[in-house]
Amino acid sequence: MFELIWRSIGALVAVMGFGIVLKVPRRFLLWAGIDGAVGWFIYLIVEQTTGSMLASTFLGAVGIAVGAHICARIFKTPVTIFMIPANLTIVPGAGMYRIVYYILRSEHEMSSYYFQQTILAAGMIAVAIFIVNIILEKVFSTGKMVQKSISGKNALKTKKKEVL
Structure with a gap:
């Protein structure tokens, strides 16, 4: 468990460094780093328990997407400020490197x-982000509709009082 926490702290530092390169505003760097570290921690836990790279990538991406949406709502900023740097931790960069490496060595099977593994991992990230966006859009739009209906009822009550 200590190793997982240590690796997650490393992910936090890496995401913050990547955020600096991407010119993420300083006040959001720590939060983007925490989002990436949490996603990486989820990835590591799921990979240890299931052994599935696809499940761990999907659930790590879900964690990152939810965290990015929460931070965006709290700080009233675009989701991408947090989502893009945080996804650094689960993007299959090593897989892309291995593709080119084995092509250059003429090992086409590898x-x-x-x-295939890289495309599946990238697909899992995209699907996770899509699902979280859809679910949270429904949740937040339902909340807005409830607020509008409540404020609409209050507006009707005040109009009735003014008439009387």
């Missing part, structure tokens, strides 16, 4: 294997 390159096609890593191509």
Whole structure:
């Protein structure tokens, strides 16, 4: 468990460094780093328990997307400020490197294997972000509709009082 926490702290530092390169405003760097560290921690836990790279990538991306949406709502900023740097931790960069490596070595079977794994991992990230966006859009739009209906009822009551 200590190793997982240590690796997550490393992910936090890496995401903050990547955020500096991407010119994320300073006041959001720590939060983007925490989002990436939490996503990486989820990835590591799921990978240890299931052994599935796809499940761990999907659930790590779900954690990152939810965290990015929460931070965006709290700080009233675009979700991408947090989502793009935080996804650094789960993007299959090593898989992309291995694809090119095995192509250059003319080992087409290995390159096609890593191509398939990389595409699946990237697809899991995209699907996770899409699902979280849809669910949270429904949740937040329902909340706005409830607030509008409540404020609409209050407006009707005040109009009735003014008439009387």
